[in-house]
């Protein structure tokens with residue numbers, strides 16, 4: 239051990255790494271460790287050496303040394319010469335069991351697995367704390383964008399009020415393609431899969447489960463509370479149509495799948511968390527409207543820091559591997575210097591606000607009968623539920639009359655009841671679209 243590497247006495251001569259999963263992200267992680275070996279050694283203070291790579295199918299040629307491959311991840315993580323485990327398999331099992339075991343055995347773990355973390359961070363963080371090792375997951379939220387570490391460390395002295403943005407690359411790619419080039423939904427989704435953005439089961443992307451998992455992780459860190467995926471209100475983009483995008487454009491808006499985590503202070507001073515994911519209209523002038531393709535952006539509002547914006551590639555093998563490798567270097571340095579990163583912080587234990595109480599704005603599109611008094615009747619239903627109307631557009635749509643109403647802010651529950659009442663009106667033949675509207679002060 240040379241002194242100029244600044245190593246702690248008794249620090250490992252080499253740091254052994256086990257890579258679990260060799261898909262979009264794992265392949266890029268292995269490439270970076272291999273190509274950047276010399277720089278990584280200098281940055282860490284000891285060489286990083288891949289001990290093994292766990293794959294599901296040993297038969298496939300993967301362009302890496304065959305002797306590194308194994309289909310037995312449970313044995314790989316138990317090897318005495320493995321110090322850090324990188325989990326880029328995805329899904330709940332076997333990653334949950336593998337990560338917990340690795341932590342219990344004193345290995346630090348780096349994972350990109352938001353689905354797992356959104357359910358089991360508590361269990362895994364406890365195992366890491368007990369064994370005095372690191373559990374890092376920057377890649378799990380917004381791919382390459384540093385957002386987990388800024389929230390957990392840089393903003394640890396501030397009070398975060400809101401974390402909101404676009405955190406799913408696949409849906410943003412689809413919505414951008416539909417809005418910008420007129421691509422159809424299915425083609426854009428297939429392309430997002432081909433480019434390595436989509437989850438193994440893209441239902442997780444398009445139905446908002448992936449964004450909800452990320453919202454749970456962000457809200458937990460931002461508000462020092464334990465928030466799981468089940469706490470996050472979720473709607474996906476599968477019902478957003480080309481007509482919605484065209485109609486949004488007429489209001490100088492576009493549609494984005496947003497993840498919103500807010501600290502809500504109620505009239506009696508009680509603080510709660512609202513965590514929600516849904517497609518929403520945002521004005522074209524809003525900074526999030528220009529976030530296109532697989533790019534993500536997260537806007538953080540903190541009491542003293544004010545507004546911060548984080549932007550970059552939210553999906554894709556290499557960008558995600560960059561975030562993984564940042565964590566690997568941090569975990570490796572901690573091994574060299576006998577340090578450890580921050581522990582999970584859930585002391586505030588804020589409760590979750592039900593979606594019905596959360597103030598928001600609605601965009602409602604409906605087909606109505608073309609006869610006098612219909613507009614008054616529709617407006618009357620909004621008024622009955624104390625929902626004020628901000629804009630109305632009426633237009634012919636292939637022989638039918640289409641009415642679009644945009645509301646002012648009102649509790650989500652009142653808006654949902656208004657829509658239910660509209661559906662029961664004889665003059666309303668169909669409510670064709672209900673979206674929220676964000677990014678405005680009204």
Ligand SMILES: NC(=O)C1=CN([C@@H]2O[C@H](COP(=O)(O)OP(=O)(O)OC[C@H]3O[C@@H](n4cnc5c(N)ncnc54)[C@H](O)[C@@H]3O)[C@@H](O)[C@H]2O)C=CC1
Pocket residue numbers: 258259260261262263264292293294295311325326327328329332350351352353377378381434435436437438552553554555558
């Ligand atoms: N692709 C992306 O843009 C991003 C992915 N992530 C996360 O990173 C993780 C990996 O994602 P991808 O690389 O895109 O997925 P992928 O599906 O391309 O790769 C996963 C690999 O793990 C392998 N695998 C499955 N079960 C295994 C087992 N029991 N043992 C060993 N290998 C096994 C699969 O055969 C596959 O090659 C997931 O948790 C994903 O949510 C996070 C951020 C961005």
Ligand SMILES: N[C@@H](CC=O)C(=O)O
Pocket residue numbers: 378380381405406407408409435436437443448552553554
């Ligand atoms: N499927 C995810 C991958 C990154 O987290 C996405 O599209 O954002």
Ligand code: NA
Pocket residue numbers: 376377378379380381382383384385386561
């Ligand atoms: Na990130």
